[in-house]
Amino acid sequence: MKQKVRVAGGQGFWGDSLDAPRDQVERGQVDYLMLDYLAEVTMSILQKQKERDPSMGYARDFIGAMDSVLDAVTQRGVRVVANAGGVNPPACAAAVQSLAASRGVGDKVRIAVVTGDDLLERIDELLSAGHTLANMDTGEPLSTIRDRVLSANAYIGSEPIVEGLARGANVVITGRSTDTALTMAPLRHEFGWGATDWDKLAAGIVAGHIIECGAQCSGGNCLFDWRNIPDLENVGYPIAEAFPDGSFVITKHDNTGGIVSVPSVTEQLVYEMGDPTEYITPDVIADFTTIKLEQEGPNRVRVHGIGGRQATDKLKVSIAYRAGYKAVGTLVYSWPDALEKAQAADRILRQRLERLGLQFEQILTEYVGASATHGPLSGIATTTVERREIAGSPTAMGNGGDLPEVQLRVGVRGPDRGAVERFTREIAPLVLNGPPSATGFAGGRPKVEEIVAYWPALIDKRVVTTTVDIV
């Protein structure tokens, strides 16, 4: 058994740095490369692709990433674990096999393909059997949106990934597994952790949570002392160096930028966290209030003491569904009185929409450069109510009279595509017909976007069976 396993995070989301996977395997020694491609509604985008072309439905960028790390895999024993399979893990594996064959190393790539998470074809069967797939936030049953469902995938845990590795795969491709399982599974496999080793499984999950967002734990998006974080153009992606007892060190390769420190790792630990005592995964419930951190050396933070307890009997299901349309239009107004002009334009626009009889579920106006990020807390009053509250406040910037420019940003959302489309045509006329000093419209008419929304549900673990095929 290895006494130390190094898992490198190489991708925080689909659209992350194209160089990170290669850099992680080339700039130092790692045992595993973990790549995360799936955001909440990515599956629905991939389903649409698969509908148009049955050989699609996986994250195509993964093939490029595999190309860039193929030597490390076939010559240096690096293993890759990725959820790039999307809604078509077999097609993803076939594409990887093709790539390997074309480079003459087809016999050196052994792929484990994990399926069973995709529940789209089983929804009616599950509903008839009494599983309501109710929305976890609102309690509504799935039947209310049944005809608008685009994808449905259960978040599966580490077991099938561990099986794939145990059966000798050096590339494991899953559909919708939990991001944290992508890191925990290699550790579980290498160290022989059992299904009830709660504390160790929890430690693996915490390691996964830390490295699953790429450089966001190694100096990226780090507020603490941000000006002194060096060389972010060369930021080092994180590596979890783990030990059989569940403790691990977060680090990065030498000669990379960024920083791995207690503050940088702590910021990532609290990211997207709910109740810290109950971080629920299919494998275990981790308690983030047990985590201990120490700076062990430059760019090395030791993490230990993690406790966990038995997992629930449910799996989370990620369902995506059609939820109407939206569009956002912007115009920039310049000094003098930039904010006032932008507000006048907003009033005119809303009057126009009303006069046209257009109905929306929501119209939202923001003033970028004044109050878009912090609302009334910015100290710039954009409504009468805010003006009352802010008047006399010590940090007030008043009515933003001196701002050099303000971007008026108006968004609409609703079930009627035609109404949203018509809204997009009401922005440009404001340049010639509305208040003065408008610019920043060269991007053209805003696009109407179909909204694909996220419906989180729970399902009994017993109704989901995963399969691991070796190709």
Place this chain on the structure above:
Amino acid sequence: MRIRLVDIAHARSGDKGDTANVGVIAMRREWYALLDKHLTRDAVARHFQGMITGTVQRFELPNLNALNFLLHGALDGGGTLSLKTDAQGKVYSTALLRMELEIPDEEARDAGLEAKEVTQ
């Protein structure tokens, strides 16, 4: 003594549906006690009044010198539904750091806070 939260803590925020979470981390271990005592759930709820449509929850992580706040109804529906610039709540962290805390002088001194941390 009036203390600016941004001078004693750093933070990161994220999203879960229509909820923004803000993790607030004491810059020095000895300042966590101040956060625990004075950065109350109610104070944060008052701070965000008018900006969020739901309630606020608070959780403690003394092991990390941090507090975690859940701000419900903060993101105009969240995710792909949201029309906000900050649809994913990435800067609710800095919005929270705008808070000021009124701390008894002796407590502030015990925590090693000096007059320079006071708002001008």
